Amino acid sequence: MKPTLTIVGAGKVGRVLGRQFVQHDVFELRQILNRSLSSAQSARDFIGAGVAIDNWADLKAADMMMLTVPDDQIKSCAAQLVRLDLIGPTTIVFHCSGALGASELGLLRGAASLHPVRSFADPENVAQHFSKTICSLEGDADATAVLTKALEQIDAQVVPLESAGKTLYHAAAVFASNYLVTLMDTALTTYQAAGIPLEMAQRLAAPLAQETLSNVFRIGAQQALTGPIARGDLATVARHQSALDQVDRDTARLYQELAQATLRMKQRRQ
CATH class of the missing domain: 1.10.1040 (N-(1-d-carboxylethyl)-l-norvaline Dehydrogenase; domain 2)
Known part of the structure; x- marks a missing residue:
């Protein structure tokens, strides 16, 4: 049985990764939470799966929680997941910021940061040519092990990062x-x-x-x-x-x- 995945803030990066995980049958996409229902529905149409919602109260637990929100919203979104009691002992929560580490999530376990090294100006083009994309990965050992396997399933290349080097890594990308x-x-x-x-x-x-x-x-x-x-x-x-x-x-x-x-x-x- 495939692990379940929920995406919070499915913008360009969230949509591309969501489509990869669905098309390669890696995760069962459960929900897509965006600020507006129209945006969530647009993301669902791009990805090809999931239930579109625009209310935190409708969010259900999933094995994997992917936060593809702006950097300044990562901490508050993770805190909201905790308040709603959506993070269990085996839940993996990861964000896709290139600048911030897994510690931004404020979790004791199951936290990771996954950063695809691509320009997402044209999501459709990136989604069609995602194979061999290099993705940096940093965070909790168990979480990164699961995500490494998932990334390999979508034919991405994984580069492990130490938390201390995350900011310089992102400066280089800039x-x-x-x-x-x-x-x-x-x-x-x-x-x-x-x-x-x-x-x-x-x-x-x-x-x-x-x-x-x-x-x-x-x-x-x-x-x-x-x-x-x-x-x-x-x-x-x-x-x-x-x-x-x-x-x-x-x-x-x-x-x-x-x-x-x-x-x-x-x-x-x-």
Whole structure:
């Protein structure tokens, strides 16, 4: 008999994981609790199973409780499960925050954090191509053992984490994803400041960014570095800095910080 699963806060991540667990016959999805009934019904339609509810009073106990709510709601949602007496001695409660550990749940046992290392901007696309997704896992030994088996059943790759490293792990993910977007936005706006229309700026930036990122993972970050700092052309860097100072001081400061970080990286290579 399959373990039962209830999802609290089925947004993009909850919907994708819920569909994986249902389609691979890992858990029996019992309920989906969202703030509004329409949202819960939409999640149910995406996942293909479960009963949609919008009231904590209608929530029933399940073997697995997955909290895919915003980070600042994890603690209060876990406390609500305790108040409603929905956590038994064998219940596993896990959240999907990349930044917070299992301790955020405030439970003595059965607590874990599961973080799929993907961008969920397009849930349908992620759901269709979820196989081989890397998922970090941290928390209670019994809970992580059960979740490791479940993740293997949906063809995910599991990376165990120590609780002490969770925050740095998430900071690394932010560098690799969120701040990469910020950096590319800065490049595009700088192209436009040079008089190049956005569409052409995108065409200029795309091959540079894509090939550079490919090189980082093919030959390593230090070997992938090219450009004025890599060749010791600090006069060009100074001209860039001067031009940016006249256009946008915030962009100029960002360029300066990145130039200094790149110089340190080059020195490590030598």
